[in-house]
Amino acid sequence: MEAIKQEIELVLRRLLAERYSEAPERVAVEYPPRPGMGDLASPVAFELARRLRRAPRAIAQELAAAFPALAGVARVEAGGAGYLNLYLDRGAAARGLARELSAPPPAPSGDTILVEHTNINPNKAAHIGHLRNAVLGDGLARALRFLGHRVEVQNYIDDTGVQVADVLIGWSEMRQRPLAESRAFEGRIDHHLWDLYAQVTEWYAQDPSRRDLRAAYLKKLEEGTGEVAREAAHLTRRVVRRHLETMARIDVRYDLLPWESDILAFRFWESAFDLLRERGAVKRLESGERAGCWVMALEGPAFESLKEGEKIIVRSNGTVTYVGKDIAYQLWKFGLLARDFRYEVFLQDPDGHRVWSTTRGPGVDPHPRFGGAARVYNVIDVRQAYLQAIVVEGLKALGHAGQAERSVHFSYEMVALTPKSAATLGLSLSDEERSRPYIEMSGRRGLGVKADDLLDALERQALAEVQARHPHLGAGEAAALARLISNGALRYFMIKYTRNKVLAFDFDEALAFEGETGPYLQYAVVRANSIFEKQAASGGPDEAQAARWALEADFDLPPGEAAEEHWTLLMEAARFRETVAQAVETLELSHIAKFAFGLAQRFNTFYHKYPVIKEPDARWKRARVVLTYLFRSQMRRALELMGIAVPPRM
RNA sequence: GCGCCUGUAGCUCAGGGGACAGAGCAACGGCCUUCUAAGCCGUGGGUCAGGGGUUCGAAUCCCCUCAGGCGCGCCA
Numbered sequence: 153m154e155a156i157k158q159e160i161e162l163v164l165r166r167l168l169a170e171r172y173s174e175a176p177e178r179v180a181v182e183y184p185p186r187p188g189m190g191d192l193a194s195p196v197a198f199e200l201a202r203r204l205r206r207a208p209r210a211i212a213q214e215l216a217a218a219f220p221a222l223a224g225v226a227r228v229e230a231g232g233a234g235y236l237n238l239y240l241d242r243g244a245a246a247r248g249l250a251r252e253l254s255a256p257p258p259a260p261s262g263d264t265i266l267v268e269h270t271n272i273n274p275n276k277a278a279h280i281g282h283l284r285n286a287v288l289g290d291g292l293a294r295a296l297r298f299l300g301h302r303v304e305v306q307n308y309i310d311d312t313g314v315q316v317a318d319v320l321i322g323w324s325e326m327r328q329r330p331l332a333e334s335r336a337f338e339g340r341i342d343h344h345l346w347d348l349y350a351q352v353t354e355w356y357a358q359d360p361s362r363r364d365l366r367a368a369y370l371k372k373l374e375e376g377t378g379e380v381a382r383e384a385a386h387l388t389r390r391v392v393r394r395h396l397e398t399m400a401r402i403d404v405r406y407d408l409l410p411w412e413s414d415i416l417a418f419r420f421w422e423s424a425f426d427l428l429r430e431r432g433a434v435k436r437l438e439s440g441e442r443a444g445c446w447v448m449a450l451e452g453p454a455f456e457s458l459k460e461g462e463k464i465i466v467r468s469n470g471t472v473t474y475v476g477k478d479i480a481y482q483l484w485k486f487g488l489l490a491r492d493f494r495y496e497v498f499l500q501d502p503d504g505h506r507v508w509s510t511t512r513g514p515g516v517d518p519h520p521r522f523g524g525a526a527r528v529y530n531v532i533d534v535r536q537a538y539l540q541a542i543v544v545e546g547l548k549a550l551g552h553a554g555q556a557e558r559s560v561h562f563s564y565e566m567v568a569l570t571p572k573s574a575a576t577l578g579l580s581l582s583d584e585e586r587s588r589p590y591i592e593m594s595g596r597r598g599l600g601v602k603a604d605d606l607l608d609a610l611e612r613q614a615l616a617e618v619q620a621r622h623p624h625l626g627a628g629e630a631a632a633l634a635r636l637i638s639n640g641a642l643r644y645f646m647i648k649y650t651r652n653k654v655l656a657f658d659f660d661e662a663l664a665f666e667g668e669t670g671p672y673l674q675y676a677v678v679r680a681n682s683i684f685e686k687q688a689a690s691g692g693p694d695e696a697q698a699a700r701w702a703l704e705a706d707f708d709l710p711p712g713e714a715a716e717e718h719w720t721l722l723m724e725a726a727r728f729r730e731t732v733a734q735a736v737e738t739l740e741l742s743h744i745a746k747f748a749f750g751l752a753q754r755f756n757t758f759y760h761k762y763p764v765i766k767e768p769d770a771r772w773k774r775a776r777v778v779l780t781y782l783f784r785s786q787m788r789r790a791l792e793l794m795g796i797a798v799p800p801r802m
Numbered sequence: 803g804c805g806c807c808u809g810u811a812g813c814u815c816a817g818g819g820g821a822c823a824g825a826g827c828a829a830c831g832g833c834c835u836u837c838u839a840a841g842c843c844g845u846g847g848g849u850c851a852g853g854g855g856u857u858c859g860a861a862u863c864c865c866c867u868c869a870g871g872c873g874c875g876c877c878a
Contacts, residue, residue, distance in 0.1 A: 185821060195820060201858070208858075232821045233858080273878080313878050445876060457804045457874040467876040474878050537806070538873055565807075566872080589870065617840070637840085648826095649815070652807060654871070661814065661827085665840055668815090668826045675840050683837050746816065749825080760842045780837095802840065 153249065153726040156224055157181045157192065160238060164196055167218055174200060181238075183727075187716060190229070190237030191245070191723065197234040208234025224248060242719050247705035249726045253782050254703040257789070258300035263526030266485050267293045270307040270399065270406070271532070274388035275315040276349045276595050277342035278398045278603040280657055281533070281567040287646035287795070288564055289531035290404040291741045294793045295732050304522065307406040308481070311388040312413050315595070317369040319345050320384055322352035325365055331383035341387070342394040343602060350598030374471075376417060376512070385413070396499065396507065398603050402639050403795045406507050408522050414493055414510040415481060421472050423491050424480035433549035434465050444468030448549065454541055463542055475539055479546040486547075486555045487524030495519040527558040534563040534652065562739050564651035568592050569600070573657050577601065590656040601657060610638035613663050614671075622801070636799040640670030643796050648745040668749050670796050676752035676759075677791065677798045680784040683764050692765060693774065698781035701774060710772040714762065721758050721779055724751050725786040732793065741794075748790040755783045 161179045168174040176199060184193040197212035204211065212230035219228040219236075224245050231237040269289020272282050293303045310316075324331050337344060356362050372380040392409065399405075415421065425446075428434045434446045446466035450458055465476045483489040494515030498507045508519065530540060540561035547556040568590035574581055579599055585591050593600035615634035622630065645662050649655055665671040688694040693701075701707050709718050728747065735743040764780060767773040791798060 182820095189821070193821090198820070198858075235821070310878065315878070442876070454805060455874085459875090464876050469876075471876085473876075477878095533872095534807070535872060539878095568871090592872090621838085621840080653815080654808080656814090658814080664827080666827085667840090669840080671840050672826095675838080679838065679841085686837055742816085746825090753825090756841060757843095759837075763837060765837050802838070 153252070153723070154730050155252065156240070156245065156248070159222065160192060160194070160225070163220060163222055164194060164215070164236075167215060167220075168196070168200070171214070171218065172200060172204060174203070184235070184237065187720070189231055189235070191240040191242070191719075192238040193231070194236040194238070195234070197230075197236060201234065212236050242715065243709055246709050246719060246722055247707070249722055250702045250705050250707070250778060250782060253726060253786060254699070257298050260297055260300060260302045262300070262302060264302045264304050264524065265296050265527045265529070266304050266306060266523070266525035267296070267529045267531065268306045268308055268485075269293075269531035270395070270404070271310070272395050273313060273315045273595070274309055274311050274391040274395070275319045275345055276391075277340070277346045278395050279567075279593055279595070279600040280603060280606055281593055281600070282395075283402070283603050283606070283642065284564065284567050284646050284655060285531055285533065286399055286404045287402070287643055288562065288651065288741060289529075290795055291647055291744070291793060292529060292531065292562060292736070292739070294795065295736050295741065295744065298732055298789070298793055299736060304408065304525065305406050306408045306410055306485075306522075308410050308412070309388070309392055310412045311384065312370070312373045312416065314366055314370060315349070316384055316388060317366050317373060318352050319348055320369055320380060320387075321362075321365050322348045322355070325362070326352055326355045331379065331387075334383065334387055340394060340604065342391045342398075343604070345391065346595075346598060346602060349595060353596045353598075373413070374416060376413060393499070398607070400501070401604075401607050401635075402642055403797070405501065405505055407520070408495075409498055409507065409509040410481070410493065411510050412477065414512060415477060417512045418491055418493055418510075420480040420484060420489060420491055421477055423489050424476070424483055425466070425472070427483070427550055428465070428479075428546070431550050433546065442468065448542070448546065450542065450545055454538070475542050475546075478539070478543050482528065482543050482547065482559060483550075483552075485523050485525055485528050486552070488550075488552060488555065492523070495522065527560070528555075529560045529562045531562040531564075533566050535566065537561060537563055560739070562651075565654045566592065567655045567657055570656045570658055573601070573659055574599070576659060590654060606662065607638065607642065609659075610642055610663060611635060614638040614641070614665065617665060618802075633799050633801065636797045637665065637671050637674065637802065640674045640791075640796040640799075641665055642670070643794050644668075644670030644673065644745060647741050647794055648749075650740060650742050670794075671802070673748050673752045673787070673791060674796065674798055675802050676755050677784055677787050678800075678802045679759055680755070680780050680787075681798070682801075683780055686765055687777070690765070693777050695781065698777045701778050702781055707774050707778045708771060710775055714772075717758055717761065718775060718779055721754050721783060724754050725783050728786045728790060744790060744793055748787065748794070751783065751787060751790070755780075755787070758783075 160181050164179045179194065179196050181192055181194050184190055197208040197215060200211050201208040209230060212234045215236055216228045216230050224241055226239045226241040229237050267289055270282060270286045272278050293305050296303045320331060323329055323334055369380060372378055373384055375381060434448050437443055437445050437447060445464045445468050447462035447464050449462050451461065463475065464473060466472050493510035495508050496511040496513060496516050498509035500506050532540065544556045544559050547559060570590055571581065571586045574591055611634050614637040615630060618630045618633045684695045709715050731743055731747040735741050762776055764773065764776040767776060788798065
């Protein structure tokens, strides 16, 4: 579809230059809102009207009259108040689109694009906010790969932070149990720590002096030796394995797990600090409240509220802040740090995909090349916008303007609880909280919906639906279907909202399988599959035949009223690639979701109105087979980008 | 205080300079001897928070106001 649009734009540019000596930066070619306004349209005459001081309608008429013969374009008319409406030669255009859509997407090539997402602190279970992060990050990675980029996915593990110290303190100081005993715990350790973390917070509140324990634990963590560090390493690795299990349930995978403790061990920060000092990007304060701190000066409206216009990077006690470590990590991602990690395989998925991890151990050689990316996407919720901006300022201060430009904060709004859903969970809220539109989740308070619990609930619900429809199905098969369907529901739910809207979590909406949901999309493809299965069984044109007809553009559109609906289904399907490109450009993956839903709706209408198998006329049957095939192929691609699988039946 | 985001149908949300503002849910009414009813068709439902401006044209851009949320630490 993009090919013909570009040709039209080219023709219009030439026309504008020749007739009006105009060379606008962009000549829009868009899709008209209603049939009867052509297949494509351009509002270019409106733009010209002002500069030429003439009526847009008259200009559109001139352009229409002067529009040269162009393959695929049947006629051009002025429409509305001054639109240029283009009518395609639909038979020829449909055949062109069929060939275009039959081509496979490009193989990944070129520079690496790095996507960092998930990043769950390894001290508790993943919650629904992490699901939104992972679904968006994984969706972005898939979309980039589809567009032909080489993509590396990293899941950064902050294993040296105060939250990890808190659960260690909870175990050994609050409970008075040896840390090593945690190894004997059976079951979902992350869920257990979820509660422990909330308990420690309570315990601190009862006697705030207990918080003083943190400093000692943090020190032991950062030193990386001794019992606390050893048990912490064991515990956090176990928690991370659990997080990966949770994410595997929704088909989210990673290439590398960089550990913060390794960033410290490999002295990434020292290296970055040298660079920052050499460039004068940080300076040491000699007097005042902040004497002894190394700070970075920041200007601009975004930093207006900053104290003294400076951000502390190194504390007066010599330790580096979170932002400092992040600057070092970001430098490494771009290959701008003269250091690297050692690597080992963390685990291997059943399909052979390997998740690598940084390590202080001997490491494995050879290993894939990590980092050194040309472009970096950090998928983090909007509350981190300020810190992400500081990291970018750090790159600029070091003279890496290009990399700063290509450091993208993929920000999205948080997932929060409605007071209703909090009540469902039996969580205790203050009166003030109950009056709010939504309540922020809090790991410290244990306030939230655990990802596994939501996935469990979805699977139960999906299983009930499957059993109601297919009572004779074996338990294993029914459970497998339920998993695919519940994953479809979850993935779609997390991707359908625009990213800068708070997702106020509601159980009823999350557990829906009808209407604008993942299962609706899956169902449309299952129906298309079923047509091909039935055809193959009865000796009609099967999938392979459909693929040949599409590739060789060997079909005609039917005449009459049906023509419109056949054509629009194909036209809509053909917009997939540009939808993905637009989604990546705007970082708005909901475009892909909306596209898929609209396409499924169109197919369902088509399916209902135009039976394929029973069509007596071989020519029109062929058209329907080809359209069903092309719909399905685009829809499958769309679902794959969203990480949604197609169940064998529903 | 400064910065960012949000406000569109009863609810949850699309649309973010262009043609008559859309979808899902909910409500109501139809459609299963016809490729799977997790579906399809139809009905009702709107001061696009409010006010001013820019424009041939504003839900969309600018300014102000109101309401809600988030961020601004020698936490991560």
